[in-house]
Amino acid sequence: MNNLEIKQVQDLDELALNNLADKRDEWLKSANEIDLTKKTEIETYANYLMPEYINVVVKRILSESSEYNTLVLRSEDGSPLPFFKAGQSSAVTISIDGNKMTRSYPLSSNPEETKDGEWRITIKNNEEDYVSFYLFNNLKIGEKFQMSAPFGDFYYNPLRDAKNIISVCIDNGIIPIYSMVQAICNNVEDFNLTIFYLAKKENEFIFKEEINEYASKSNKIKINYILGDYNDSESNLINKINEAYINSETSIFISGNEQLLDFLNKRLSDLNLPKKYIRYYSFIPSNKVKKVSKYTLTIHINDEKYEIPCYNNKTIMQALEDSSIYIPSKCQVGICGLCRSELVFGEVRIVNDKRSKADKRYNYIHPCSTYPLSDIELIVR
Numbered sequence: 001m002n003n004l005e006i007k008q009v010q011d012l013d014e015l016a017l018n019n020l021a022d023k024r025d026e027w028l029k030s031a032n033e034i035d036l037t038k039k040t041e042i043e044t045y046a047n048y049l050m051p052e053y054i055n056v057v058v059k060r061i062l063s064e065s066s067e068y069n070t071l072v073l074r075s076e077d078g079s080p081l082p083f084f085k086a087g088q089s090s091a092v093t094i095s096i097d098g099n100k101m102t103r104s105y106p107l108s109s110n111p112e113e114t115k116d117g118e119w120r121i122t123i124k125n126n127e128e129d130y131v132s133f134y135l136f137n138n139l140k141i142g143e144k145f146q147m148s149a150p151f152g153d154f155y156y157n158p159l160r161d162a163k164n165i166i167s168v169c170i171d172n173g174i175i176p177i178y179s180m181v182q183a184i185c186n187n188v189e190d191f192n193l194t195i196f197y198l199a200k201k202e203n204e205f206i207f208k209e210e211i212n213e214y215a216s217k218s219n220k221i222k223i224n225y226i227l228g229d230y231n232d233s234e235s236n237l238i239n240k241i242n243e244a245y246i247n248s249e250t251s252i253f254i255s256g257n258e259q260l261l262d263f264l265n266k267r268l269s270d271l272n273l274p275k276k277y278i279r280y281y282s283f284i285p286s287n288k289v290k291k292v293s294k295y296t297l298t299i300h301i302n303d304e305k306y307e308i309p310c311y312n313n314k315t316i317m318q319a320l321e322d323s324s325i326y327i328p329s330k331c332q333v334g335i336c337g338l339c340r341s342e343l344v345f346g347e348v349r350i351v352n353d354k355r356s357k358a359d360k361r362y363n364y365i366h367p368c369s370t371y372p373l374s375d376i377e378l379i380v381r
Protein backbone atom coordinates (compact mmCIF):
# COMPACT_ATOMS: atom_id res chain seq x y z
CA MET A 1 0.00 0.00 0.00
CA ASN A 2 2.90 2.33 0.84
CA ASN A 3 4.34 1.92 -2.69
CA LEU A 4 1.18 3.07 -4.37
CA GLU A 5 1.63 6.38 -6.08
CA ILE A 6 -1.53 8.42 -6.37
CA LYS A 7 -1.19 11.15 -8.96
CA GLN A 8 -2.98 14.43 -8.71
CA VAL A 9 -5.19 15.23 -11.66
CA GLN A 10 -2.93 18.09 -12.71
CA ASP A 11 0.01 15.61 -12.95
CA LEU A 12 -1.72 13.49 -15.61
CA ASP A 13 -0.48 13.71 -19.17
CA GLU A 14 -2.92 16.23 -20.53
CA LEU A 15 -1.78 15.71 -24.12
CA ALA A 16 -2.32 11.96 -23.92
CA LEU A 17 -5.79 12.61 -22.56
CA ASN A 18 -6.60 15.00 -25.40
CA ASN A 19 -5.39 12.47 -27.94
CA LEU A 20 -7.62 9.78 -26.52
CA ALA A 21 -10.62 10.82 -28.60
CA ASP A 22 -8.62 10.55 -31.86
CA LYS A 23 -7.18 7.21 -30.82
CA ARG A 24 -10.61 5.92 -29.97
CA ASP A 25 -11.79 6.78 -33.50
CA GLU A 26 -8.75 4.95 -34.95
CA TRP A 27 -9.48 1.89 -32.83
CA LEU A 28 -13.13 1.92 -33.87
CA LYS A 29 -12.22 2.14 -37.57
CA SER A 30 -9.69 -0.67 -37.34
CA ALA A 31 -12.11 -3.05 -35.54
CA ASN A 32 -13.98 -5.80 -37.39
CA GLU A 33 -17.58 -5.00 -38.20
CA ILE A 34 -20.03 -7.00 -36.11
CA ASP A 35 -23.78 -6.81 -36.53
CA LEU A 36 -24.79 -6.29 -32.91
CA THR A 37 -28.46 -6.68 -33.78
CA LYS A 38 -27.81 -10.28 -34.83
CA LYS A 39 -28.33 -12.81 -32.04
CA THR A 40 -25.48 -15.18 -31.21
CA GLU A 41 -26.09 -18.91 -31.32
CA ILE A 42 -26.19 -19.03 -27.52
CA GLU A 43 -28.68 -16.15 -27.33
CA THR A 44 -30.88 -17.82 -29.93
CA TYR A 45 -30.81 -21.10 -27.99
CA ALA A 46 -31.41 -19.36 -24.64
CA ASN A 47 -34.38 -17.57 -26.16
CA TYR A 48 -35.70 -20.87 -27.52
CA LEU A 49 -35.51 -22.43 -24.03
CA MET A 50 -36.75 -19.36 -22.14
CA PRO A 51 -38.77 -17.14 -24.51
CA GLU A 52 -40.23 -14.00 -23.00
CA TYR A 53 -43.72 -14.98 -24.19
CA ILE A 54 -45.25 -18.25 -25.37
CA ASN A 55 -48.45 -18.80 -27.33
CA VAL A 56 -50.32 -21.65 -25.68
CA VAL A 57 -53.37 -23.69 -26.44
CA VAL A 58 -55.81 -25.21 -23.91
CA LYS A 59 -55.60 -29.00 -24.20
CA ARG A 60 -57.81 -30.05 -21.28
CA ILE A 61 -59.93 -28.46 -18.57
CA LEU A 62 -60.09 -30.35 -15.26
CA SER A 63 -62.68 -29.57 -12.62
CA GLU A 64 -61.04 -29.51 -9.16
CA SER A 65 -64.19 -28.36 -7.32
CA SER A 66 -67.25 -26.23 -7.98
CA GLU A 67 -64.99 -23.19 -7.61
CA TYR A 68 -61.73 -24.25 -9.28
CA ASN A 69 -60.72 -25.48 -12.75
CA THR A 70 -57.27 -26.51 -13.88
CA LEU A 71 -56.24 -25.65 -17.45
CA VAL A 72 -53.76 -28.04 -19.06
CA LEU A 73 -51.70 -26.05 -21.58
CA ARG A 74 -49.23 -26.77 -24.36
CA SER A 75 -47.32 -24.43 -26.64
CA GLU A 76 -49.23 -23.70 -29.82
CA ASP A 77 -46.37 -24.64 -32.16
CA GLY A 78 -45.05 -27.61 -30.17
CA SER A 79 -41.89 -25.80 -29.02
CA PRO A 80 -40.75 -26.63 -25.47
CA LEU A 81 -42.25 -24.70 -22.58
CA PRO A 82 -39.73 -22.99 -20.31
CA PHE A 83 -38.79 -24.82 -17.12
CA PHE A 84 -39.99 -23.22 -13.88
CA LYS A 85 -39.30 -23.47 -10.18
CA ALA A 86 -42.21 -24.82 -8.13
CA GLY A 87 -44.01 -21.76 -6.73
CA GLN A 88 -43.37 -19.44 -9.71
CA SER A 89 -46.07 -17.76 -11.77
CA SER A 90 -46.80 -16.92 -15.37
CA ALA A 91 -48.87 -14.03 -16.74
CA VAL A 92 -51.79 -14.82 -19.04
CA THR A 93 -52.57 -12.18 -21.69
CA ILE A 94 -55.88 -12.76 -23.38
CA SER A 95 -58.30 -10.79 -25.51
CA ILE A 96 -61.84 -10.81 -24.12
CA ASP A 97 -64.55 -9.08 -26.17
CA GLY A 98 -61.78 -7.26 -28.03
CA ASN A 99 -60.10 -6.01 -24.82
CA LYS A 100 -56.56 -7.19 -24.09
CA MET A 101 -56.03 -8.07 -20.42
CA THR A 102 -53.28 -9.63 -18.32
CA ARG A 103 -53.45 -11.67 -15.11
CA SER A 104 -50.76 -13.64 -13.34
CA TYR A 105 -51.37 -17.16 -12.03
CA PRO A 106 -49.08 -19.51 -10.14
CA LEU A 107 -48.27 -22.68 -12.08
CA SER A 108 -49.98 -25.56 -10.31
CA SER A 109 -48.17 -28.47 -11.96
CA ASN A 110 -45.09 -30.46 -11.12
CA PRO A 111 -42.19 -28.68 -12.91
CA GLU A 112 -41.12 -32.10 -14.22
CA GLU A 113 -44.19 -32.15 -16.52
CA THR A 114 -42.59 -29.31 -18.48
CA LYS A 115 -40.38 -31.98 -20.06
CA ASP A 116 -43.56 -33.50 -21.53
CA GLY A 117 -44.51 -30.08 -22.90
CA GLU A 118 -47.27 -29.36 -20.34
CA TRP A 119 -48.03 -26.58 -17.90
CA ARG A 120 -51.07 -26.28 -15.66
CA ILE A 121 -52.69 -23.27 -14.08
CA THR A 122 -55.59 -23.49 -11.64
CA ILE A 123 -58.24 -20.80 -11.88
CA LYS A 124 -60.73 -19.73 -9.23
CA ASN A 125 -64.24 -18.77 -10.29
CA ASN A 126 -63.85 -15.20 -9.10
CA GLU A 127 -66.76 -12.95 -10.01
CA GLU A 128 -64.81 -9.88 -8.97
CA ASP A 129 -62.07 -10.56 -11.48
CA TYR A 130 -63.17 -10.38 -15.10
CA VAL A 131 -60.29 -12.47 -16.49
CA SER A 132 -60.51 -15.30 -13.94
CA PHE A 133 -64.29 -15.34 -14.32
CA TYR A 134 -63.91 -15.67 -18.11
CA LEU A 135 -61.21 -18.35 -17.86
CA PHE A 136 -63.37 -20.38 -15.46
CA ASN A 137 -66.74 -20.01 -17.18
CA ASN A 138 -66.19 -19.38 -20.87
CA LEU A 139 -62.86 -20.80 -21.94
CA LYS A 140 -63.04 -23.75 -24.35
CA ILE A 141 -60.61 -26.52 -25.19
CA GLY A 142 -58.51 -25.40 -28.18
CA GLU A 143 -58.63 -21.72 -27.22
CA LYS A 144 -55.31 -19.87 -27.47
CA PHE A 145 -53.68 -17.10 -25.48
CA GLN A 146 -50.25 -15.81 -24.54
CA MET A 147 -48.29 -16.62 -21.40
CA SER A 148 -45.11 -15.03 -20.06
CA ALA A 149 -41.94 -16.84 -19.05
CA PRO A 150 -42.15 -18.01 -15.41
CA PHE A 151 -41.29 -15.35 -12.87
CA GLY A 152 -41.33 -14.55 -9.15
CA ASP A 153 -39.18 -15.35 -6.13
CA PHE A 154 -41.73 -17.50 -4.31
CA TYR A 155 -39.76 -20.73 -4.61
CA TYR A 156 -37.15 -22.64 -2.64
CA ASN A 157 -33.65 -21.36 -3.30
CA PRO A 158 -31.02 -23.31 -1.32
CA LEU A 159 -28.67 -20.29 -1.38
CA ARG A 160 -31.27 -18.06 0.23
CA ASP A 161 -33.81 -20.18 2.10
CA ALA A 162 -33.57 -22.49 5.08
CA LYS A 163 -34.11 -26.16 4.33
CA ASN A 164 -37.12 -26.30 6.64
CA ILE A 165 -40.03 -24.32 5.30
CA ILE A 166 -43.28 -23.56 7.07
CA SER A 167 -45.97 -22.48 4.67
CA VAL A 168 -49.15 -20.76 5.81
CA CYS A 169 -51.67 -20.50 3.01
CA ILE A 170 -55.30 -19.69 2.50
CA ASP A 171 -57.76 -19.93 -0.36
CA ASN A 172 -55.99 -20.11 -3.76
CA GLY A 173 -52.71 -19.54 -1.91
CA ILE A 174 -52.42 -23.33 -1.84
CA ILE A 175 -51.77 -23.42 -5.62
CA PRO A 176 -48.01 -22.57 -5.65
CA ILE A 177 -47.58 -24.75 -2.54
CA TYR A 178 -49.24 -27.68 -4.33
CA SER A 179 -46.63 -27.36 -7.07
CA MET A 180 -43.90 -27.53 -4.38
CA VAL A 181 -45.49 -30.65 -2.86
CA GLN A 182 -45.35 -32.41 -6.24
CA ALA A 183 -41.78 -31.22 -6.85
CA ILE A 184 -40.62 -32.61 -3.47
CA CYS A 185 -42.31 -35.98 -4.05
CA ASN A 186 -40.81 -36.25 -7.52
CA ASN A 187 -37.32 -35.37 -6.23
CA VAL A 188 -37.21 -32.18 -8.26
CA GLU A 189 -36.81 -30.22 -5.01
CA ASP A 190 -35.16 -31.20 -1.74
CA PHE A 191 -36.53 -29.42 1.32
CA ASN A 192 -38.87 -30.09 4.25
CA LEU A 193 -42.28 -28.51 3.95
CA THR A 194 -44.81 -28.10 6.78
CA ILE A 195 -48.08 -26.66 5.50
CA PHE A 196 -50.82 -24.86 7.44
CA TYR A 197 -53.72 -24.71 5.05
CA LEU A 198 -56.53 -22.41 6.24
CA ALA A 199 -60.11 -22.36 5.03
CA LYS A 200 -63.44 -21.12 6.33
CA LYS A 201 -65.34 -24.20 5.16
CA GLU A 202 -64.32 -27.79 4.50
CA ASN A 203 -65.27 -27.63 0.81
CA GLU A 204 -62.87 -24.72 0.29
CA PHE A 205 -59.87 -27.01 0.62
CA ILE A 206 -58.71 -27.91 -2.89
CA PHE A 207 -56.16 -30.61 -3.83
CA LYS A 208 -56.83 -32.13 -0.38
CA GLU A 209 -56.85 -35.77 -1.52
CA GLU A 210 -53.81 -35.27 -3.72
CA ILE A 211 -51.81 -33.49 -1.01
CA ASN A 212 -52.73 -36.16 1.56
CA GLU A 213 -51.52 -38.85 -0.81
CA TYR A 214 -48.23 -37.06 -1.50
CA ALA A 215 -47.75 -36.44 2.24
CA SER A 216 -48.33 -40.13 2.98
CA LYS A 217 -45.47 -41.02 0.63
CA SER A 218 -42.90 -38.47 1.77
CA ASN A 219 -41.63 -37.69 5.24
CA LYS A 220 -40.57 -34.28 3.94
CA ILE A 221 -44.18 -33.07 3.70
CA LYS A 222 -46.48 -32.39 6.65
CA ILE A 223 -49.95 -30.99 6.15
CA ASN A 224 -52.24 -29.36 8.75
CA TYR A 225 -55.74 -28.26 7.81
CA ILE A 226 -57.16 -25.43 9.92
CA LEU A 227 -60.87 -24.74 9.59
CA GLY A 228 -62.63 -21.56 10.67
CA ASP A 229 -61.63 -17.96 10.98
CA TYR A 230 -57.92 -17.75 11.75
CA ASN A 231 -58.53 -14.36 13.39
CA ASP A 232 -60.75 -16.09 15.97
CA SER A 233 -58.45 -19.03 16.44
CA GLU A 234 -55.41 -16.79 16.51
CA SER A 235 -53.65 -18.46 19.43
CA ASN A 236 -54.32 -21.86 17.91
CA LEU A 237 -52.71 -21.02 14.57
CA ILE A 238 -49.78 -19.16 16.07
CA ASN A 239 -49.19 -21.91 18.65
CA LYS A 240 -49.16 -24.51 15.91
CA ILE A 241 -46.70 -22.49 13.86
CA ASN A 242 -44.52 -22.07 16.93
CA GLU A 243 -44.57 -25.83 17.56
CA ALA A 244 -43.51 -26.53 13.97
CA TYR A 245 -40.85 -23.85 14.07
CA ILE A 246 -37.64 -25.78 14.54
CA ASN A 247 -35.06 -23.03 14.95
CA SER A 248 -33.88 -19.88 13.26
CA GLU A 249 -32.99 -22.07 10.28
CA THR A 250 -36.61 -22.10 9.17
CA SER A 251 -38.12 -20.11 6.33
CA ILE A 252 -41.74 -18.99 6.32
CA PHE A 253 -43.64 -18.94 3.02
CA ILE A 254 -46.93 -17.05 3.29
CA SER A 255 -49.36 -17.50 0.43
CA GLY A 256 -52.78 -15.92 0.22
CA ASN A 257 -54.17 -12.45 0.60
CA GLU A 258 -53.24 -9.11 2.16
CA GLN A 259 -55.21 -9.83 5.34
CA LEU A 260 -53.24 -13.02 6.01
CA LEU A 261 -49.95 -11.23 5.30
CA ASP A 262 -50.83 -8.43 7.75
CA PHE A 263 -52.05 -10.86 10.39
CA LEU A 264 -48.89 -12.97 10.26
CA ASN A 265 -46.47 -10.07 9.83
CA LYS A 266 -47.53 -8.65 13.19
CA ARG A 267 -47.31 -11.98 15.02
CA LEU A 268 -44.24 -13.47 13.42
CA SER A 269 -42.04 -10.50 14.21
CA ASP A 270 -41.31 -12.18 17.60
CA LEU A 271 -39.39 -14.89 15.77
CA ASN A 272 -36.84 -12.28 14.62
CA LEU A 273 -36.31 -14.09 11.36
CA PRO A 274 -33.88 -12.61 8.84
CA LYS A 275 -35.88 -10.85 6.14
CA LYS A 276 -34.69 -13.29 3.48
CA TYR A 277 -36.38 -16.16 5.37
CA ILE A 278 -39.87 -14.74 4.83
CA ARG A 279 -41.36 -15.02 1.36
CA TYR A 280 -44.78 -13.90 0.18
CA TYR A 281 -47.14 -14.82 -2.54
CA SER A 282 -50.33 -12.79 -2.76
CA PHE A 283 -53.07 -12.38 -5.28
CA ILE A 284 -54.47 -9.11 -6.62
CA PRO A 285 -54.54 -6.72 -3.66
CA SER A 286 -57.96 -5.72 -2.43
CA ASN A 287 -59.19 -2.46 -1.01
CA LYS A 288 -62.36 -2.79 1.02
CA VAL A 289 -63.96 0.64 1.42
CA LYS A 290 -66.94 1.83 3.44
CA LYS A 291 -68.13 4.13 0.67
CA VAL A 292 -67.29 3.86 -3.02
CA SER A 293 -66.03 7.19 -4.40
CA LYS A 294 -65.66 8.05 -8.06
CA TYR A 295 -62.75 10.15 -9.36
CA THR A 296 -61.25 11.19 -12.69
CA LEU A 297 -58.06 9.59 -13.92
CA THR A 298 -56.11 11.59 -16.51
CA ILE A 299 -53.57 9.37 -18.18
CA HIS A 300 -50.88 10.02 -20.79
CA ILE A 301 -49.78 7.08 -22.93
CA ASN A 302 -47.62 7.43 -26.07
CA ASP A 303 -48.48 11.10 -26.61
CA GLU A 304 -52.20 10.38 -26.19
CA LYS A 305 -54.20 11.78 -23.28
CA TYR A 306 -57.30 10.08 -21.87
CA GLU A 307 -59.72 11.04 -19.11
CA ILE A 308 -61.54 8.11 -17.58
CA PRO A 309 -63.47 7.35 -14.39
CA CYS A 310 -61.77 5.50 -11.54
CA TYR A 311 -62.95 4.33 -8.10
CA ASN A 312 -61.38 4.00 -4.67
CA ASN A 313 -62.25 0.26 -4.53
CA LYS A 314 -60.56 -0.62 -7.86
CA THR A 315 -56.90 -0.43 -8.79
CA ILE A 316 -55.83 2.08 -11.41
CA MET A 317 -55.08 -0.91 -13.65
CA GLN A 318 -58.69 -2.11 -13.28
CA ALA A 319 -59.93 1.39 -14.17
CA LEU A 320 -57.81 1.27 -17.33
CA GLU A 321 -59.17 -2.17 -18.23
CA ASP A 322 -62.74 -1.00 -17.67
CA SER A 323 -62.08 1.76 -20.21
CA SER A 324 -60.41 -0.68 -22.66
CA ILE A 325 -56.96 0.89 -22.22
CA TYR A 326 -54.13 -1.63 -22.17
CA ILE A 327 -50.74 -1.05 -20.60
CA PRO A 328 -48.15 -3.85 -20.30
CA SER A 329 -48.22 -5.74 -17.01
CA LYS A 330 -47.10 -9.06 -15.58
CA CYS A 331 -47.11 -9.74 -11.84
CA GLN A 332 -50.21 -7.62 -11.02
CA VAL A 333 -49.04 -7.16 -7.42
CA GLY A 334 -46.56 -4.28 -7.68
CA ILE A 335 -43.37 -6.30 -7.88
CA CYS A 336 -42.14 -6.71 -11.48
CA GLY A 337 -42.24 -2.99 -12.32
CA LEU A 338 -43.61 -3.52 -15.84
CA CYS A 339 -46.56 -1.14 -15.33
CA ARG A 340 -44.44 1.52 -13.53
CA SER A 341 -45.87 5.00 -14.17
CA GLU A 342 -45.28 8.54 -12.97
CA LEU A 343 -47.88 10.06 -10.68
CA VAL A 344 -48.14 13.73 -11.67
CA PHE A 345 -50.65 14.62 -8.99
CA GLY A 346 -53.29 13.07 -6.75
CA GLU A 347 -53.59 10.96 -3.65
CA VAL A 348 -53.31 7.19 -3.81
CA ARG A 349 -53.21 4.15 -1.57
CA ILE A 350 -50.49 1.63 -2.41
CA VAL A 351 -51.05 -1.90 -1.17
CA ASN A 352 -48.00 -3.88 -0.10
CA ASP A 353 -45.65 -1.11 -1.22
CA LYS A 354 -42.51 -2.70 -2.71
CA ARG A 355 -41.23 0.35 -4.63
CA SER A 356 -37.58 1.32 -4.68
CA LYS A 357 -36.41 4.40 -2.76
CA ALA A 358 -35.91 6.21 -6.07
CA ASP A 359 -39.45 5.43 -7.22
CA LYS A 360 -40.85 6.71 -3.93
CA ARG A 361 -38.79 9.87 -4.16
CA TYR A 362 -39.72 10.64 -7.77
CA ASN A 363 -43.35 9.61 -7.39
CA TYR A 364 -43.45 6.50 -9.54
CA ILE A 365 -46.21 4.02 -8.77
CA HIS A 366 -47.49 0.67 -10.00
CA PRO A 367 -51.08 1.01 -11.26
CA CYS A 368 -51.67 -2.71 -10.65
CA SER A 369 -51.44 -2.31 -6.85
CA THR A 370 -52.50 1.31 -6.39
CA TYR A 371 -55.94 2.72 -5.57
CA PRO A 372 -56.97 6.33 -6.30
CA LEU A 373 -58.07 8.46 -3.32
CA SER A 374 -58.68 11.63 -5.37
CA ASP A 375 -58.59 12.74 -9.00
CA ILE A 376 -55.21 11.71 -10.33
CA GLU A 377 -52.94 12.29 -13.32
CA LEU A 378 -50.51 9.66 -14.51
CA ILE A 379 -47.86 9.29 -17.23
CA VAL A 380 -47.21 5.73 -18.40
CA ARG A 381 -43.49 5.53 -19.15
Ligand code: FES
Residues within 6 Å of the ligand: 328, 329, 330, 331, 332, 333, 334, 335, 336, 337, 338, 339, 340, 366, 367, 368, 369
Ligand atom coordinates in the same frame (compact mmCIF):
# COMPACT_ATOMS: atom_id res chain seq x y z
S1 FES B 1 -47.60 -5.62 -13.31
FE1 FES B 1 -45.86 -5.95 -12.11
S2 FES B 1 -45.64 -4.09 -11.05
FE2 FES B 1 -47.51 -3.86 -12.09
